[in-house]
Amino acid sequence: MDYRETLNLPKTNFPMKANLPVKEPSRLEEWESVNLYQTQRKLRQGAPKFVLHDGPPYANGDIHAGTALNKILKDMINRYWTLAGYDVVYVPGWDTHGLPIEMRALKKLGVSQHQIDPLTLRRECEAVARHYIGVMTEEFQRLGVMGAWQDPYITLTPQYEAAELRVFADLVDNGLIYRDLKAVYWCPHCETALAEGEIEYKTHRSPSIYVAFPVVDDQGLGLPDGTRAVIWTTTPWTIPANVAIALHPELHYDLVDTPEGPLLVAHDLVERVLTVLGVENRGTLKTFVGHDLEGVVARHPYLDRQSPFVLGGHVTAESGTGLVHTAPGHGVEDFEVGRQYGLPVIQPLDDRGRYFKDTPVVAGLFYADANPVVLKTLQTSGALLHAQDYDHQYAYCWRCKNPVIYRATSQWFLSIDRIRETLIEKTYGVNWDPAWGGDRMRSMVSDRNDWCLSRQRVWGLPIPAFYCEDCGHPVLDAELVRRVADIIGREGSNAWWSEPAAHFLPDGYSCSSCGSTSFRQEKDIFDVWMDSGSSQAAVLAEREGLKWPADLVLEGNDQYRGWFQSLLTTGVATRGGAPYQMVLTHGMVLDKSGQEMHKSLGNTIDPLDIVNQYGSDILRLWVATSDFRGDVRISDEILRQLSESYRKIRNTFRFLLGNLHGFDPAHATRGTVSDPLNRWALDRVNRWLEEAREAYRQYHFHTMVHGLLHLMIIDLSSFYLDVIKDRLYTWAPSDPVRVETQRVLFYILGALTRAISPVLVFTAEEVYQEIPRRPEDPSSVHLTTWMDPWEIGYTEEEHGRLERLLGYREVILKALEDLRQQKVIGNSLAGEVHLTIPESDPALTEEDVALLTEMALAAKVTWTAGPELAAVARPTAYLRCERCWRYTPDVNQEGGLCARCQGVLVELQG
Known part of the structure; x- marks a missing residue:
C-alpha cells in the first residue's frame, strides 16, 4: 500500500517563486478596474x-x-x-x-x-x-x-x-505684504531673487584680501598723517560698491605704528592681522573705543568717493580686522546699516551679474571675473596689503548649483517680523518626530529674515500688483487681488500675460496718487514655496x-x-x-x-x-x-538580503495556505483551545500583533518588520509549524486536535496577511486571494480591517511553562544535532535523549515529557534533576512507523505501522 496516498499533504496554488515583477502590474490593473x-x-x-x-x-x-x-x-x-x-x-x-x-x-x-x-x-x-x-x-x-x-x-x-491668490489677499489684508528695496539673495545664472529656503551651502574658494582705506578726515581725533583703516573681505568684486566702513561701538581699536604707516585694527586682532600681513608692530600709537570713531571719513582706495566710519552691531572681533567693508548694495547687514545712516545704495550689477557700462575699471565684466581686475587695481593704488585664497562655506542656488550673491533690488516681501512670535508659539502645539524637529523649526523661524516672495521669471503665478503708468505708484489691494483670483480661476494665469491691466481692474479704476487710469501689471511671479505653502x-x-x-x-x-x-x-x-x-x-x-x-x-x-x-x-x-528617521542606505547587497528574508516570509505563508486546503471557513469558530502548542502559538501571534499595531501607530515600521521576521522564521517556521507537521499530515482529518490546529492556522494566516498588507501590498493580496473565504468576506485584503485578537485566557503561568520547555528543547536539539553530524542517526526522529534539568526547576510531569518529546521531534525523552541543564542523545531502539516515520515502541516489525496510524487507516477506510 502507498501510505503517501493516505497523508494530508499540503496543497496550494500559491507558488514558492514570487515572480513579482511580472505579477504586480496585473494586480495593479485589477485594483484599477474595481477602483x-x-x-x-x-x-x-x-x-x-x-x-x-x-x-x-x-x-x-x-x-x-x-x-x-x-x-x-x-x-x-x-x-x-x-x-x-x-x-x-x-x-x-x-x-x-x-x-x-x-x-x-x-x-x-x-x-x-x-x-x-x-x-x-x-x-x-x-x-x-x-x-x-x-x-x-x-x-x-x-x-x-x-x-x-x-x-x-x-x-x-x-x-x-x-x-x-485668495491666501495672498488675506496676507495683504493682514498687513503682512510690502514692497521694498533690500539686499536679497540673487542668482545671476537664473536671473532671479531667491529666498533663504532656496539656498544651500558648499565649500567655496574665494580671494581673501586686506585693503587699506586712507583716512581723510579724522574729526579732530588727532590721527597722524597717513593713517589707514584696514578692512578684510572675501568678495573683492564688491569693492566698487563700497560707501562706508563699519565698526562695533564697544570694541577697542588700536592705531598701530608699522612700516606700512599707521594702521587702524581692532585691538583683539592686531597680532593676528599683522602676522598675516607680514609687517612689524612698532607699538600702539593710540587706542579708541568704536563709538569714538563714528564720523571719521576715509577715502575709497581707488575711486573718488568718501567712505565714512559708521557703527554696527554685526561687527565682531572673531575674524577679519574688526572694521567691515560696507556695500549696502551687496549685503543684508550692510543694507540695514546704510539705511540707518542714509548711505547711498550702489548696486552696479545687472540681472545677469554683469557690471553696468558706467562702472569704472570693471565695466561689462561678470562679477566673479572682476576679482583679479579689482585686486590689480588695488595693488596699483598701493591699497592692497595682502591677498590669498580662502576656503569657506558659501551660499549656492539649490536649483542651478552656482554661487549666489547679495544684490539690492526692489522686491515684494512677507513680513516675518510681525508674526515671528506667533509662528514660534504655534509650533508648540505640533507633534514633532523626531522630537528635535520642533527646536529646529523654532530656531529657523527665530533667525529668519522677511520672506522675499518675488521671482523675476516667467513660469509661475504672477504677483497681482499694478503700477501706475504715469507716476509709477504701486497698487496692491486685497479686494483687487480677490478680483484677479476670480478671473484667473476662470481663465488661468496665462491671462495675466495675454490681457492688459484693464482686464483685471474695475471700470474707471484710478491711481490714488495721481488720478491716472493707465496701469501696467507686475511681471514678477511668486516664489514656488508660496505655491506649495x-x-x-x-x-x-x-x-x-x-x-x-x-x-x-x-x-x-x-x-x-x-x-x-x-x-x-x-x-x-x-x-x-x-x-x-x-x-x-x-x-x-x-x-x-x-x-x-x-x-x-x-x-x-x-x-x-x-x-x-x-x-x-x-x-x-x-x-x-529602514530606520528612516536617519539617513538610509541602499545597495544591491541590501536588496539581495531583503529578497532572502522575503522568500522566508513567502514560504511561511505557503505552508499555512497548503495546510488549509479544503478548510471550510464556516468552521473557523473561536472557541476554546486546549492543545498547549496551539495555545502558545496563539499567544505568541497575539503578542506580536499588539506590538506591531503599536509600532504602526508610532511609525516604527522597522520594529514591526523585525518582529515579523522573528515570528515567522523562528517562532513559526523553525518551531511551531515544524512540530505540528506530524499532526497535520498524519492524523485523521477529523481528529479534534488537528481540527483545532487548522482553526489556529486559519486565524494566524488571516491576522498576518492583514498585518503585513500596508508593507507587502502585492504579496498580501496574493495570499488573501488563496485563503478560504466566505461569500460575505471582503474581496481584497485592502478592504479588510485589523483582525481582533483571539482571546484564550493564556496565563503567565502557561507562558512561563512553555518558555521553560523551549529552553530545554534547545539543549535537546543540540545533542541530537551532534549525533546527526556524527552520522549516528539520520534525523532527530531516530534519537532519544536523557535530559538533566537544574534541581531548582520544577519537576517535569508526564504531560511535560510528552510535550517536550513532540517539541523536539525525538523518539523519546527521559529526565532527571541535576546541578545544571544538560542533555545526552543516543540512537533509539524503537522501529520506524512506515507511514508517519516516527520511531515508537508500538511498531512491532520492520515496515510496520504504529498504533495511531493503524487507527487512522481504519477510519479512512471506514
Whole structure:
C-alpha cells in the first residue's frame, strides 16, 4: 500500500517563486478596474478621518530613490490607518511652477528666456510639467502607492492658482505684504531673487584680501598723517560698491605704528592681522573705543568717493580686522546699516551679474571675473596689503548649483517680523518626530529674515500688483487681488500675460496718487514655496472630504526650511494656526558606502530598476526595514538580503495556505483551545500583533518588520509549524486536535496577511486571494480591517511553562544535532535523549515529557534533576512507523505501522 496516498499533504496554488515583477502590474490593473481606493472610501464613510497631506514633488523628471522612500512611507501609513478602520483621504500633489521646469523648456526649445515671448514659454512649461505628472503618476502607482491619482492637486491649475491668490489677499489684508528695496539673495545664472529656503551651502574658494582705506578726515581725533583703516573681505568684486566702513561701538581699536604707516585694527586682532600681513608692530600709537570713531571719513582706495566710519552691531572681533567693508548694495547687514545712516545704495550689477557700462575699471565684466581686475587695481593704488585664497562655506542656488550673491533690488516681501512670535508659539502645539524637529523649526523661524516672495521669471503665478503708468505708484489691494483670483480661476494665469491691466481692474479704476487710469501689471511671479505653502488652503481647507489641520505631513528633513515652514507661515498668517498636527521626517538615501546619492557621483539607483528586477514589494520591504528617521542606505547587497528574508516570509505563508486546503471557513469558530502548542502559538501571534499595531501607530515600521521576521522564521517556521507537521499530515482529518490546529492556522494566516498588507501590498493580496473565504468576506485584503485578537485566557503561568520547555528543547536539539553530524542517526526522529534539568526547576510531569518529546521531534525523552541543564542523545531502539516515520515502541516489525496510524487507516477506510 502507498501510505503517501493516505497523508494530508499540503496543497496550494500559491507558488514558492514570487515572480513579482511580472505579477504586480496585473494586480495593479485589477485594483484599477474595481477602483479600489474609492471602494475603500465608501466602506469607511462616516468613520473618523485620517489625512496625510502630501508634500508635492517637483514635476520635472522621473522618480528617484528619495522620492520612492517618501511615497512608500506615506502609503504604508495611509494603508495602516485604513486597516485600523479610518476614512483615509490621500490626495497626491505636484509642484509645477518654477525655474527647473522653465530651464528644461528653454533647453527643449533651444532658446534663452530673452529670445521667446512669455506665453509661448509658459505653454511649453505647462506641457513639460504635465508630461512628468503623467510619468511620475505611473511610477508611483507601480510602487503600489494608492490614492486619488485621477484627481490630484496641481499647482498650475486655475482652481489652485485662484486659491493661492485668495491666501495672498488675506496676507495683504493682514498687513503682512510690502514692497521694498533690500539686499536679497540673487542668482545671476537664473536671473532671479531667491529666498533663504532656496539656498544651500558648499565649500567655496574665494580671494581673501586686506585693503587699506586712507583716512581723510579724522574729526579732530588727532590721527597722524597717513593713517589707514584696514578692512578684510572675501568678495573683492564688491569693492566698487563700497560707501562706508563699519565698526562695533564697544570694541577697542588700536592705531598701530608699522612700516606700512599707521594702521587702524581692532585691538583683539592686531597680532593676528599683522602676522598675516607680514609687517612689524612698532607699538600702539593710540587706542579708541568704536563709538569714538563714528564720523571719521576715509577715502575709497581707488575711486573718488568718501567712505565714512559708521557703527554696527554685526561687527565682531572673531575674524577679519574688526572694521567691515560696507556695500549696502551687496549685503543684508550692510543694507540695514546704510539705511540707518542714509548711505547711498550702489548696486552696479545687472540681472545677469554683469557690471553696468558706467562702472569704472570693471565695466561689462561678470562679477566673479572682476576679482583679479579689482585686486590689480588695488595693488596699483598701493591699497592692497595682502591677498590669498580662502576656503569657506558659501551660499549656492539649490536649483542651478552656482554661487549666489547679495544684490539690492526692489522686491515684494512677507513680513516675518510681525508674526515671528506667533509662528514660534504655534509650533508648540505640533507633534514633532523626531522630537528635535520642533527646536529646529523654532530656531529657523527665530533667525529668519522677511520672506522675499518675488521671482523675476516667467513660469509661475504672477504677483497681482499694478503700477501706475504715469507716476509709477504701486497698487496692491486685497479686494483687487480677490478680483484677479476670480478671473484667473476662470481663465488661468496665462491671462495675466495675454490681457492688459484693464482686464483685471474695475471700470474707471484710478491711481490714488495721481488720478491716472493707465496701469501696467507686475511681471514678477511668486516664489514656488508660496505655491506649495498655499496647499494648506487650496487643498486641506477647500477640497471636499479633507480637513484642516492635516493629521500628518511627512517629508525629508530638508523641508524644515522649505515646505514645513511655508505651510506654517501661510497657515498661521491667514488661519491663526499650524496646518498640521504632526510633522514626521525622514533622512536622505545613501549608497552602500554612506555617500548621499547624486547623478554626478554615478552612485544613484533607479527605483524602477529595482522594481523590474526584484518587484515593488522588495523595495517596500527596504523602506519598512529602514530606520528612516536617519539617513538610509541602499545597495544591491541590501536588496539581495531583503529578497532572502522575503522568500522566508513567502514560504511561511505557503505552508499555512497548503495546510488549509479544503478548510471550510464556516468552521473557523473561536472557541476554546486546549492543545498547549496551539495555545502558545496563539499567544505568541497575539503578542506580536499588539506590538506591531503599536509600532504602526508610532511609525516604527522597522520594529514591526523585525518582529515579523522573528515570528515567522523562528517562532513559526523553525518551531511551531515544524512540530505540528506530524499532526497535520498524519492524523485523521477529523481528529479534534488537528481540527483545532487548522482553526489556529486559519486565524494566524488571516491576522498576518492583514498585518503585513500596508508593507507587502502585492504579496498580501496574493495570499488573501488563496485563503478560504466566505461569500460575505471582503474581496481584497485592502478592504479588510485589523483582525481582533483571539482571546484564550493564556496565563503567565502557561507562558512561563512553555518558555521553560523551549529552553530545554534547545539543549535537546543540540545533542541530537551532534549525533546527526556524527552520522549516528539520520534525523532527530531516530534519537532519544536523557535530559538533566537544574534541581531548582520544577519537576517535569508526564504531560511535560510528552510535550517536550513532540517539541523536539525525538523518539523519546527521559529526565532527571541535576546541578545544571544538560542533555545526552543516543540512537533509539524503537522501529520506524512506515507511514508517519516516527520511531515508537508500538511498531512491532520492520515496515510496520504504529498504533495511531493503524487507527487512522481504519477510519479512512471506514
